[in-house]
Amino acid sequence: MKQHFISTSIPYVNAFPHLGHALEFVQADVLARHRRLRGGDVFFLTGTDENALKNVQAAREAGVAVPTFVAERAEAFKRLAAKLSIANDEFIRTTEKRHFDGAQKLWQSLDPKDVYKKAYSGIYCVGCEEFKLERDLISGFCPEHPGKKLELVEEENYFFRLSRYADTLRELITSGKLAVIPESRKNEALAFIDQGLEDFSISRSKERAHGWGVPVPGDESQIMFVWVDALSNYLNALGYASDDARFTKYWKEAEDITHVIGKGINRFHTLYWPALLLSANIRLPDTVFVHGYITVGGQKMSKTIGNVIDPFALIEKYGTDALRYFFARDLPTFEDGDFTEEKFIASYNANLANGLGNLVARVMKLAETHLEAPVVLGKELLDEAERGEYETHMKQFQIQKAADVIWGRLRELDEYVTRERPFEKVATDIDGAKKDITHLVQALAGIAHMLTPFLPETAEKIKTAIKENKKPETLFQRI
């Protein structure tokens, strides 16, 4: 069996999950479920990034101990995954021991030539607790903390010789050995390289990190830069630290490794991460799938604007598959997409209630009434349903286009019913009518099969209805 590794990125837990996190979960889940459907042995990973300094700051603001704070948020992300029917195999938290061990092992595996200590000096904002760049300042002050005096801080950090990997990375990305999808993100990554790759800091002082994070092996005064430890989560969940058999199976020997990420962290996954792996002589991922962000009524989702959409509320109101449908079909797979509840409802009614739900009802009612026994389905039939355009799109990560194929089939079946009129034929030509209905049920089974990665619960309901030769309960109630 062919092994695949698929991951989501691991979100910061400084806030509760929003609609964007849900989108990424679902996209990765669609890919994972599709590969399983095709017989692949998939390890699907998600988790949380808990070592970021932002988490420490957020916890302090909330007046809660940091471990308690991050645990609470991690739970929320786990709950979201469950609510969205995400079929992940593991959920890794970067505060777990296996992660610390793995992050440190990765550090120690880096080519010693690539790690060096250097004094770094910069303008430090005590309010933000981060270094600022000259160009980010507004008349000499931090935009977030206008009154606060900025300090010139100098300290020694470890650096990673990223510059050394520029040519190798360019070659990997250009050739597609490291596929960055879509093309525009690939070009962006190449542009980063062309602009010149500078070595980057991979640690910070323990004080500055408030002692929160993964200690640098052999140097107690330093904490690993959060991105270095965070990226290693992909390895650590598989037991990289303990050289687990799973690590060999799903990473080293995997046929395919895919990271699903948001556009904001393209650079880390297409440049920093491969470079670190190259340095540590570890097998590279094959594909980085980069999605866009969700806007709300054309505006960026933000706490300040107060338009952050809570995925839990939507699921509660409309159901898991309704939201999964929206992500897969109504949002462009790689570009930014817009959410409004009006559009969501319009699409729900048109495509789930009237489109899918109604077709299942009309076909299964005909079957229930006129067929004595459930329609027998061969495996070939289901495989057949998956070939062609649908499969082509799925292989190219074109989630929306693959979903379009399914809804095109639904339309064809509605046309078929209208054209052949089996409901009328039953009176004059019962055999012909039965043939039509059988055909419809078989086609429906094919649709259910294709639907499995997208709307797993609904697909299951349709399969059950076919197996029992019974019209199911209303799948999607009109709103």
Place this chain on the structure above:
RNA sequence: GCCGGCGUAGCUCAGUGGUAGAGCGGAGUCUUCAUAAGGCUAUGGUCAGAGGUCCGAUCCCUCUCGCCGGCACCA
């Protein structure tokens, strides 16, 4: 500022060097198996603007206007 992209029917978007396409919404119509669902038809666009290349441009080139994205720690 630099780099890149986009501007096509009311909305979301495909598309091609040879007199424009889909889905949704709206209109009309047929139908009743179905979740007042479904089918069909018509309507709907000087393909942002100007100039150029060409027998011919929405598609290639130049410029203008407008919008958006990336530019080192944001899903």
